[in-house]
Amino acid sequence: xxxxxxxxxxxxxxxxxxxxxxxxxxxxxxxxxxxxxxxxxxxxxxxxxxxxxxxxxxxxxxxxxxxxxxxxxxxxxxxxxxxxxxxxxxxxxxxxxxxxxxxxxxxxxxxxxxxxxxxxxxxxxxxxxxxxxxxxxxxxxxxxxxxxxxxxxxxxxxxxxxxxxxxxxxxxxxxxxxxxxxxxxxxxxxxxxxxxxxxxxxxxxxxxxxxxxxxxxxxxxxxxxxxxxxxxxxxxxxxxxxxxxxxxxxxxxxxxxxxxxxxxxxxxx
Amino acid sequence: xxxxxxxxxxxxxxxxxxxxxxxxxxxxxxxxxxxxxxxxxxxxxxxxxxxxxxxxxxxxxxxxxxxxxxxxxxxxxxxxxxxxxxxxxxxxxxxxxxxxxxxxxxxxxxxxxxxxxxxxxxxxxxxxxxxxxxxxxxxxxxxxxxxxxxxxxxxxxxxxxxxxxxxxxxxxxxxxxxxxxxxxxxxxxxxxxxxxxxxxxxxxxxxxxxxxxxxxxxxxxxxxxxxxxxxxxxxxxxxxxxxxxxx
Ligand SMILES: Nc1ncnc2c1ncn2[C@@H]1O[C@H](COP(=O)(O)OP(=O)(O)O)[C@@H](O)[C@H]1O
Ligand SMILES: [Mg+2]
Numbered sequence: 396x397x398x399x400x401x402x403x404x405x406x407x408x409x410x411x412x413x414x415x416x417x418x419x420x421x422x423x424x425x426x427x428x429x430x431x432x433x434x435x436x437x438x439x440x441x442x443x444x445x446x447x448x449x450x451x452x453x454x455x456x457x458x459x460x461x462x463x464x465x466x467x468x469x470x471x472x473x474x475x476x477x478x479x480x481x482x483x484x485x486x487x488x489x490x491x492x493x494x495x496x497x498x499x500x501x502x503x504x505x506x507x508x509x510x511x512x513x514x515x516x517x518x519x520x521x522x523x524x525x526x527x528x529x530x531x532x533x534x535x536x537x538x539x540x541x542x543x544x545x546x547x548x549x550x551x552x553x554x555x556x557x558x559x560x561x562x563x564x565x566x567x568x569x570x571x572x573x574x575x576x577x578x579x580x581x582x583x584x585x586x587x588x589x590x591x592x593x594x595x596x597x598x599x600x601x602x603x604x605x606x607x608x609x610x611x612x613x614x615x616x617x618x619x620x621x622x623x624x625x626x627x628x629x630x631x632x633x634x635x636x637x638x639x640x641x642x643x644x645x646x647x648x649x650x651x652x653x654x655x656x657x658x659x660x661x662x663x664x
Numbered sequence: 665x666x667x668x669x670x671x672x673x674x675x676x677x678x679x680x681x682x683x684x685x686x687x688x689x690x691x692x693x694x695x696x697x698x699x700x701x702x703x704x705x706x707x708x709x710x711x712x713x714x715x716x717x718x719x720x721x722x723x724x725x726x727x728x729x730x731x732x733x734x735x736x737x738x739x740x741x742x743x744x745x746x747x748x749x750x751x752x753x754x755x756x757x758x759x760x761x762x763x764x765x766x767x768x769x770x771x772x773x774x775x776x777x778x779x780x781x782x783x784x785x786x787x788x789x790x791x792x793x794x795x796x797x798x799x800x801x802x803x804x805x806x807x808x809x810x811x812x813x814x815x816x817x818x819x820x821x822x823x824x825x826x827x828x829x830x831x832x833x834x835x836x837x838x839x840x841x842x843x844x845x846x847x848x849x850x851x852x853x854x855x856x857x858x859x860x861x862x863x864x865x866x867x868x869x870x871x872x873x874x875x876x877x878x879x880x881x882x883x884x885x886x887x888x889x890x891x892x893x894x895x896x897x898x899x900x901x902x903x904x905x906x907x908x909x910x911x
Binding site for chain 1: 679740
């Protein structure tokens with residue numbers, strides 16, 4: 396694991412008597428796509444809020460981009476998407492123009508650049524008439540403004556249709572490849588980040604239960620899934636080659652797989 | 665911080681409902697001046713009296729318009745969260761927002777005074793330099809009142825992260841409902857001799873304003889007003905420091 400851009404040590408936080416974070420330790424390696432997964436209410440959003448300075452905590456420490464003494468400075472390196480709230484009387488472009496000024500970004504082409512990345516460069520009308528997916532993408536465009544080193548995305552695919560989700564995955568991969576961004580994405584849908592993230596933090600009940608990498612997932616090497624067109628012949632060939640078939644189960648196709656097969660379009664990055 | 669202020673000011677000035685309300689304030693003023701000018705009782709004294717009466721309502725009108733302009737959309741769009749999440753210190757958020765309010769209401773009042781004096785000049789009301797000064801001084805007093813009452817209301821704004829309750833408090837303060845109730849207390853026989861009434865923000869604003877009209881800068885009441893502003897501001901910063909911000 397390379398150097399960390401965000402480290403959390405022993406973060407504890409309560410809402411009244413309800414302890415929501417119970418000692419969160421987390422290291423986010425530079426340049427990784429890090430998936431924070433866990434069921435609703437596990438504490439993902441709260442972890443992000445403590446990183447972003449929107450939520451106070453009782454115990455522990457946070458180091459962002461080496462600024463452990465002055466987290467506000469570190470936060471200057473972060474772009475984030477937590478919800479897609481904007482001024483509803485402004486257009487998407489005007490909203491981003493406002494945030495460009497607020498964030499002190501000098502380059503006037505920045506808004507067009509990020510709108511293009513999320514595919515909203517031709518969108519018309521005011522924000523309040525945007526579809527859910529467009530609002531979501533505008534939120535991500537806002538996070539991308541100023542090319543931050545670190546991107547925090549809280550359930551960015553919530554409310555998107557399957558094509559939107561697939562597009563989003565592509566986008567994350569591109570951002571990592573093109574800009575070397577470190578991206579932290581949360582999701583409560585397990586399959587969603589499977590092929591997107593390099594590393595997963597499993598959040599449960601206010602702690603990081605475990606961090607696993609893609610390699611860890613691949614290591615269980617006696618268990619492979621091979622999809623064939625002729626099941627009977629495949630079994631025979633394996634037996635002839637002296638390979639014991641220990642188990643075999645009829646695998647249902649994933650709905651997503653089925654959907655994309657039927658309608659075309661892109662699946663995983 | 666400067667970026668936050670200037671981005672907000674640009675956005676607020678383009679807000680159409682706000683522009684309509686402000687425009688009607690000015691249009692009504694100009695109409696009053698122009699239409700009254702036709703009456704034979706009209707002279708520079710009646711002009712000054714009418715405008716002063718109008719100015720008395722501005723603490724409420726401008727204060728509430730700008731309070732809502734500065735905060736309400738910000739809360740809906742969760743702009744503060746973005747500002748803080750991308751590294752703006754919380755104290756600076758409070759400072760930025762309060763500055764915006766002061767800048768906007770100052771501009772509103774300068775425009776108001778200009779509209780009054782220019783429209784009166786156009787209809788040939790021969791007011792004196794003293795009368796013009798008096799109108800400007802009263803506008804300045806309104807600005808100080810807005811600064812004082814809004815700094816107290818700001819405590820609620822930042823604490824509740826909403827404008828509803830705070831606007832009510834502001835209305836109570838600016839319409840002198842709060843001070844009327846408090847003076848019932850301060851006038852109680854047992855404590856009347858302490859003259860606590862003098863310490864009310866509204867009393868100090870009145871003292872300061874009425875002296876300034878007479879070209880007398882009353883230092884104690886001015887300091888008193890600044891103390892109130894400081895208390896509201898400091899309490900806001902203190903309470904906002906650890907406030908949970910929702911998404
Ligand atoms: N502002 C709040 N006040 C009280 N409880 C909260 C607040 N925000 C979150 N919680 C509680 O904290 C727990 C973790 O919430 P959250 O971090 O939003 O989970 P996740 O994002 O993983 O779904 C939940 O039990 C939730 O009810
Ligand atoms: Mg959440």
